[in-house]
Amino acid sequence: MSYFTNKTVYITGAASGIGFETAKQLIQQGSNLVLFDVQPLDDVVSTLQTMNKHNALIAGYDLDVTDAAMTTTQIAAAAHEQAPDILMHFVGITGPWTFDEMSQEQFERVMNINVFGTRNVLAAVRPFLSRGKQVMVTASMSSFTGSYGYSSYSASKFAVWGMMQSLSFEWKPLGIDITVFAPPPIDTPLTQSEVGVMSKAGVGMKKLAGELKIENAVKSMLKGVEKREFLVVPGVMANLIRLQLRFFPVKWVNWIGNTTVALSMKK
Template sequence: MGYFTDKNIYITGAASGIGFETAKQLIHQGANLVLFDVQPLDAALAILKGLNKYNTSIATYALDVTDADTTAKQIAAAAERLSPDILMHFVGVTGPWAFDEMTQAQFERVMNINVFGTRNVLAAVRPFLSRGDQVMVTASMSSFTGSYGYSSYSASKFAVWGMMQSISFEWKPLGIDITVFAPPPIDTPLTQSEVGVMAQAGIGMKKLAGELKIEAAVRSMLKGVENREFLVVPGVMANLIRLQLRFFPISWVNWIGNKTVAWSMRS
């Protein structure tokens, strides 16, 4: 039927947003799903069961990725029943606060979930990965460029990018392929939570990359995993920004950013 048919796919952050949309698209392709989230998965499970025309396996597990010991135990319990072919990690939080307005606790929460949480999931699943298996981790366009109001979020996503590139060098010789999904803003509960919190200057800078529909973004990500691509950046504007970062001097990039902030503040 397709690349993902009969594959055992672990999805973190599966209760909503990109994780849930990924689960919906994969269930249509006949994949076996193992879903993790700190939020209740009952509603997601009910919908997925209604879409499960191939009668594939769907299992759910509660998971707080910031707890390394519990994460290891939950993933080990899942692997006893169904060993992973592909891990897709979507857990993450935003941090739409200007640095001068952000508390220590807010900064640490973003780092704990986005960086240490990613590390905990990868460490937990590693004993169950073998040659031919894959790992997809969600980064962001903020992995490559800073933005007004994103000092915590960009710091975390820069760290994820560096971590995954390093891990790829270590795991690729073992036959385990890494994909990093680095989208621009996507219309999800995560981005919706920024409404009324992020400063206008931050909103103005985010608009430079455009906003993607979640269905199209997930389709691009799945195609990248199928092709075993290391980096997937969906969207025309996001790719133009990526090219700009590669070929233009940082002074030019910062000039555009500063002009955007100034224009946003005036408007």
């Protein structure tokens, strides 16, 4: 028996990346899984069923988080069948373009998915959350520090961080615990999509935080949820950067970033 055994976990963005890896680790612990994604989930459900040694529930729902009405309808339909104990929200996209190269449409798409999509999911699941329930939302190290080529992504993740801090103040007295997962780069289809798009300077700054294996990052996140921690930052380098942001002057942090950009551009 683990902490997650017999708990019903809603996972958004479950078709790939961190969401899919989380589903794989949880099904082995006997969690009931309710999966949501805009991508088809048939293959994901089939894969999870082969790992389902506890005969847990596995259900899948189509979901576009930018559609508030659809999000409300789909989560309500899922809750009618099986109410959530924990929501784990992973839907998000990057925006690996410099500000000067980015169109308004690209900027708005990042904000719509990462910020408004998160809001839509939280609003839809809120009627089904009561004392003892939990919410885990994926932020990023970019929630705390900007990076070259990440003006849209950092703006969205700063917003998610602020939203979740505020919601923690509102929901904690009601017995609903929030965890914010703020990892450094993880080897997922999301980060792989940046290859050949992000500039050398952006790649150089990302390397400062190091890249984690997806299995280890998810294990750290699940431990944080089990302990009901508010913030989970996996990885040694990511935590060093987090401490640096807390204790060093902004001009020092910016000097490191500017130096990294300059050196990257010379390569």
